[in-house]
Amino acid sequence: MKANEIYDKLKEEFGDEIxxxxxxxxSDPFINVKxxxxxxxCLFLRDGEGIDFDYLxxxxxxxxxxxxxxxxxxxxxxxxxxxxxxxxxxKGNPDVPTVEKIWRTADWHERExxxxxxxxxxxxxxxIRILCPYDWEGFPLRRDYKEPEEYHGMKVPY
Amino acid sequence: xxxxKNIDVAYSxxxxxxMRLNVGPQHPSTHGVLRLEVELDGEIVTEVVPHIGYLxxxxxxxxxxxxxxxxxxxxxxxxxxxxxxxxxxxxxxVEKMAGIEVPxxxxxxxxxxxxxxxxxxxxxxxxTFGLDAxxxxxxxxxxxxxxxxxxxxxxxxxxxxxxxxxxxxGLASDVHPTFKEDVLDIIxxxxxxxxxxxxxxxxxxxxxERTANVGILPxxxxxxxxxxxxMLRGSGVAYDVRKAxxxxxxxxxxxxxxxxxxxxxxxxxxxxxxxVRMREMEQxxxxxxxxxxxxxxxxxxxxxxPARVKVPKGEIYVKAENPKGELGFYIVSNGKPKPERLRxxxxxxxxxxxxxxxxxxxxxxxxxxxxxxxxxVLGEVDR
Amino acid sequence: xxxxxxxxxxxxxxxxxxxxxxxxxxxxxAKSDWYLQFGLACCAIEFxxxxxxxxxxxxxxxxxxTSPRQADYIIISGTVTLKMADRIKxxxxxxxxxxxxxxxxxxxxxxxxxxxxxxxxxxxxxRIIPVDVFVPGCPPRPEALLEGIIMLQKKISMQDIFNKRxxxxxxxxxxxxxxxxx
Numbered sequence: 153m154k155a156n157e158i159y160d161k162l163k164e165e166f167g168d169e170i171x172x173x174x175x176x177x178x179s180d181p182f183i184n185v186k187x188x189x190x191x192x193x194c195l196f197l198r199d200g201e202g203i204d205f206d207y208l209x210x211x212x213x214x215x216x217x218x219x220x221x222x223x224x225x226x227x228x229x230x231x232x233x234x235x236x237x238x239x240x241x242x243k244g245n246p247d248v249p250t251v252e253k254i255w256r257t258a259d260w261h262e263r264e265x266x267x268x269x270x271x272x273x274x275x276x277x278x279x280i281r282i283l284c285p286y287d288w289e290g291f292p293l294r295r296d297y298k299e300p301e302e303y304h305g306m307k308v309p310y
Numbered sequence: 311x312x313x314x315k316n317i318d319v320a321y322s323x324x325x326x327x328x329m330r331l332n333v334g335p336q337h338p339s340t341h342g343v344l345r346l347e348v349e350l351d352g353e354i355v356t357e358v359v360p361h362i363g364y365l366x367x368x369x370x371x372x373x374x375x376x377x378x379x380x381x382x383x384x385x386x387x388x389x390x391x392x393x394x395x396x397x398x399x400x401x402x403x404v405e406k407m408a409g410i411e412v413p414x415x416x417x418x419x420x421x422x423x424x425x426x427x428x429x430x431x432x433x434x435x436x437x438t439f440g441l442d443a444x445x446x447x448x449x450x451x452x453x454x455x456x457x458x459x460x461x462x463x464x465x466x467x468x469x470x471x472x473x474x475x476x477x478x479x480g481l482a483s484d485v486h487p488t489f490k491e492d493v494l495d496i497i498x499x500x501x502x503x504x505x506x507x508x509x510x511x512x513x514x515x516x517x518x519e520r521t522a523n524v525g526i527l528p529x530x531x532x533x534x535x536x537x538x539x540x541m542l543r544g545s546g547v548a549y550d551v552r553k554a555x556x557x558x559x560x561x562x563x564x565x566x567x568x569x570x571x572x573x574x575x576x577x578x579x580x581x582x583x584x585x586v587r588m589r590e591m592e593q594x595x596x597x598x599x600x601x602x603x604x605x606x607x608x609x610x611x612x613x614x615x616p617a618r619v620k621v622p623k624g625e626i627y628v629k630a631e632n633p634k635g636e637l638g639f640y641i642v643s644n645g646k647p648k649p650e651r652l653r654x655x656x657x658x659x660x661x662x663x664x665x666x667x668x669x670x671x672x673x674x675x676x677x678x679x680x681x682x683x684x685x686x687v688l689g690e691v692d693r
Numbered sequence: 694x695x696x697x698x699x700x701x702x703x704x705x706x707x708x709x710x711x712x713x714x715x716x717x718x719x720x721x722x723a724k725s726d727w728y729l730q731f732g733l734a735c736c737a738i739e740f741x742x743x744x745x746x747x748x749x750x751x752x753x754x755x756x757x758x759t760s761p762r763q764a765d766y767i768i769i770s771g772t773v774t775l776k777m778a779d780r781i782k783x784x785x786x787x788x789x790x791x792x793x794x795x796x797x798x799x800x801x802x803x804x805x806x807x808x809x810x811x812x813x814x815x816x817x818x819x820r821i822i823p824v825d826v827f828v829p830g831c832p833p834r835p836e837a838l839l840e841g842i843i844m845l846q847k848k849i850s851m852q853d854i855f856n857k858r859x860x861x862x863x864x865x866x867x868x869x870x871x872x873x874x875x
Contacts (some may be wrong), residue, residue, distance in 0.1 A: 179624035257536035390735035454747030
């Protein structure tokens with residue numbers, strides 16, 4: 153299935169929640185969605201007839217200045233098509249519903265997005281840091297992050 | 311005469327506590343710095359919580375501050391056992407976005423090096439899996455063979471373990487004059503040693519008893535958890551990126567995808583994953599033989615390497631079949647010489663998340679075997 | 694007959710050899726040093742290759758031990774992150790004296806390729822434990838690691854055990870000024 157066919161199916165099911173489809177020559181096509189109903193959209197994508205996105209490749213965070221973006225890459229093993237979903241949340245209130253119950257691999261990807269960017273996934277059963285130590289402060293991959301001067305008595309900068 | 315007392319014990323009053331054991335970051339069999347918090351009921355595992363991050367080296371932060379060619383040494387250090395396979399998807403992605411077409415000879419050398427890397431990686435995987443089960447000798451045989459492969463990499467790129475060899479648009483340097491004969495010699499040695507290892511380790515009755523029916527991963531659980539590589543193929547799902555979405559020149563070669571079939575036990579157990587790795591080594595030998603035959607004998611490998619890599623605005627997700635599974639890179643470019651965001655979709659990070667579900671109900675010694683069969687490398691898990 | 698008759702030709706047909714107790718103890722410590730099996734990152738793979746048949750370093754008397762209480766020295770092979778640094782300090786303190794440290798690879802020496810933007814990387818393991826031998830390389834060749842181990846053996850065979858306080862005082866160092874006893 154091509155990206156615009158998936159976009160049409162999503163648009164007729166969810167209407168306003170889907171913003172637009174962006175296609176480019178060299179880029180992969182992606183669909184912008186609103187963050188509130190992402191779990192329903194993902195359930196439709198996983199179970200829909202002929203769509204069947206049963207493989208969540210990854211969830212990434214992105215720092216977009218005054219907003220934080222979350223990018224979902226989906227793939228279907230049977231039909232061999234893929235799609236990219238993107239959403240944006242404001243930096244002051246980064247709440248996104250979790251898709252952990254739909255694909256169990258989202259558990260660790262969401263924990264990493266929380267650790268690196270501070271995206272709060274509502275409904276996650278265990279949203280704690282995964283890569284940085286449990287008492288680390290700050291979200292390292294944001295653009296305005298300053299590395300700490302010392303940690304547990306050890307000097308951090310070179 | 312003493313009468314026999316009739317003792318009635320109410321077994322429901324006997325309570326046993328669960329114990330939390332720490333298989334800490336320093337442990338001979340955790341394949342690196344991984345901490346497992348294991349909850350045990352006697353000897354039986356009831357819950358496993360992995361704690362990772364002990365090797366978090368800030369890979370994504372570095373890549374946002376380096377130019378596109380400068381990122382390649384950092385990408386090497388992701389899966390440090392087979393470094394050239396990591397560089398493969400990255401250079402293909404950047405070349406696709408920048409519109410660079412590489413010469414034929416470069417494509418063939420890249421495929422041969424990637425398949426040699428696959429053999430080297432599986433040699434370590436099988437060797438350390440045997441070591442976890444208690445067999446020390448296969449490790450010595452496989453490491454000896456691995457040295458022959460490493461000598462070829464050293465003659466081509468200068469390094470034994472970390473190469474910086476695949477450049478955007480070509481290669482760092484050409485191969486040495488006796489490359490073809492050396493590689494064919496190595497294939498012969500690999501096939502001989504693999505036959506010995508099948509006899510010594512894989513078909514060994516003790517090994518089969520230890521690894522069959524242990525760590526069973528059903529196919530739908532594997533797909534839901536996003537597993538890839540020998541973990542997914544060991545459960546019967548024939549998904550290989552080289553056949554599903556062919557990249558480079560893989561569609562010119564004739565090879566099979568080995569899939570686990572539950573020969574010695576249930577489908578998806580540790581023995582299946584191991585035999586998939588052994589058979590993949592044989593398929594890699596086939597690909598290398600075909601590539602050596604078809605390879606053009608002249609051509610400049612640095613012909614299309616640009617002085618400055620200019621990538622137009624856009625984003626792309628490229629993936630390739632790393633020896634451990636599907637390795638992907640999400641490259642976002644905004645037209646500047648440094649990438650805006652480079653995210654690595656690491657195989658071992660996703661494969662490791664499944665360990666809680668597949669090790670419930672087995673003994674503690676089996677947990678070490680299950681961890682060995684997942685075949686993780688901590689450089690990828692923590693990046 | 695007996696020992697006294699052989700005092701004139703001490704080495705003829707197996708006799709008496711004389712030496713300092715210090716030399717004999719140092720010889721024992723240097724030629725059978727047991728290391729703690731501890732691999733962090735990429736350098737650990739080179740370390741496993743040194744163990745393997747091609748370069749074989751068990752012929753130098755080194756055997757892997759899994760517990761720090763039984764080990765003589767520790768080879769820090771790989772990047773030390775801040776999360777791991779606390780655990781390395783605990784491991785070092787658990788080792789019994791005399792104990793030594795080899796820092797292998799440029800990540801353990803000074804942070805390696807991650808020195809510039811690594812917010813989670815400790816720039817050199819000598820910020821937390823005292824190091825005896827630094828082996829450069831990324832990763833170092835197996836021959837380089839073997840040279841590092843032989844250098845450590847030479848260092849051990851030259852160390853002072855008895856009358857250390859007098860010798861240090863002769864050099865002008867009092868016990869209060871000494872930072873680490875090697």
